[in-house]
Amino acid sequence: MNEYIIGIDVGSSKICAAAGKVDKYGRMQIMGITSANCNGVKKGIVVDIDKTSESIKQCIDSLERMVDTKITEAYICLPGGICELVWNKGVVAVASEDREIKENDIKRVLKASKIITIPSDKEIVGVIPEQYIIDGYDKIKDPVGMSGLRLEVDAQIILAQSTVVNNLLKSISKAEIKVLGIVLQPLAISQVALKEEEIQRGIALVDVGAQSTDIYIYEGSNLVSIDTIPLGGNTITNDIALCLKLPFSEAEKLKIRYGSVGEESVSYDSPIEVNVDYNGKVHVDYFMLKQIIEARIEEILYLIDQKIKCSELYEKISGIVLVGGGLALIKGIEGFSKHILEKPIRVGAPEYIGAASPLYASAVGIVKDVADSIKDKGFMTEVKKESEDSNREWTEERDKKDNNNGFVSKIKEFFTDFF
Structure with a gap:
């Protein structure tokens, strides 16, 4: 089990799970990915623990068959739409006598940034460091190894309702999965759907789910805004079902298979045959279906546009990236938008x-985020091990030579001090 990193994305209509591993070259590989329908989550919030737990079990069972191993541990993501970002600052004095900043100093300053007043119904679920400041010098991303007297951090504190988080954790625990960690959904998606240049320049990440649309805005490498629209892909399916008098499940199949917008979409001359029940069939006109889909998508896009313009960051945004299964899978959506x-x-x-589907962005992003963290720690451990081995070999070689005392012993002292 230890060789696989498991990421679980609990969505309003589907549970997605991905299994990945880091190969010997340090590259992440996705070894298996799957999804299962879910009816126990509404707008990112668990409303039925039993149904959600059962869907998670089905999804994990399917993933276990893919990777041929028992899965008991996983990382999950927390939807950005149920979270709140609060800016705060943490300040500590560097602890070591030589004034070198160590990992423990980072932990202390991040802990200090969490000292804020929060409502009784909310809890802190994470901290995103935006920049570190050493003795007044700012815009430092990784201060470990640097020297200073005073270490500060500008951080975003992630708040979420305690009951929402607890119900999500209970659902996963009931599926007999141990949660190893939580990744904020916009950060997970940005790992695999956004380019570093886009995040630096300014980008809007729009995650259209089944029942809600989350809008995340990045500027200068930082997540600066989270907003939500209470409409998603299911709204389009409902329109199809009502207008064409079809069951919801058949309307969903129509949307996935024939859904398209804009002039570039494929045209169907003959009517589409749809099963209404066990005995009856109806014929659906493709152009009528397209008009229904376009009307609702146009409304969702106008609402997205209004939200982005209201954020006062519109001019700084260089582009928009669509993910999720609500809109991103509709043919012709890029040109239409x-x-x-x-x-x-x-x-x-x-x-x-x-795994090259916008539907799997969150699940794969969780695995990528965890893999990068593990890889960085593993790399540092490997460097330390290699340096120790080099010192050992060098010492053994030096012991064989009694007459090399001057220049070589200075190098040895340098390596000893350095490592």
Whole structure:
């Protein structure tokens, strides 16, 4: 089990799970990915623990068959729409006598940044360090190893309702999965759907789910805004079901298979045959279906546009990236959206074989985020081990030579001090 990193994304209509591992070259590989329908979550909030737990079990069972191992531990993501960002500062004195900043100093300053007044119904679920400041010098990303007397951090404190988080954790625990850690959903998605240049320049990440649309705005490498619209892909399906008098499940199949917008979409001359029940069939006109889908998508896009413009960051945004299964899977959505959002737009998807779908962005992003953390720690351990081995070999070689005392012993002292 230890060789796989498991990421679980609990969504309003689907549970997605991904299994990944880091190969010997330090590259992450996705070894398996799957999804299962879910009816126990509404707008990112668990409303039925039993149903959600059962869906998680089905999803994990399917993933276990793919990777041929028992899964008992996983990392999960917390939807950004149920979270709140609060800016705060932490300040500590550097503890070591030589004034070198160590990992423990980072932990202390991040802990200090959490000292804020929060409502009784909320809890701190994470901290995002935006920049570190050493003795007044700011914009430092990684201060470990640097020297200073005073260490500060500007951080975003992530708050969420305690009951919402607890119900999510209970659902996963009931599925007999131990939660090893929580990743904020926008940070997970940004790992696999956004480019570093886009995050630096300013980008809007729009995650359209089944029942809600989350809008995340990045500027200068930082997540600066989270907003939510209470409409998603299920709204389009409901319109199809009501207008064409079809069951919801058949309307969903129609949307996935034939859903398209704009002039570039494929045309169907003959009517589409749909099963209404066990005995009856109806024929649906493709152009009628397209009009229904376009009308609702146009409304969702206008609402997204209004939210982005109201954030006062509109001018700083260089483009928009769509993820999730609500809009990103609709044919022709990129060209159709440009006329409304008036920004360069693309569909974001993980660039991994077998997982290159915007539907899997969150699950793959969790694995990527955890893999990067493990890889960094593993790399430092490996460097330390290699340096110790080098010192040992060098010492053994030096012991064989009695007459090399001057220049060589100075190098040895340097290596000893350095490592």
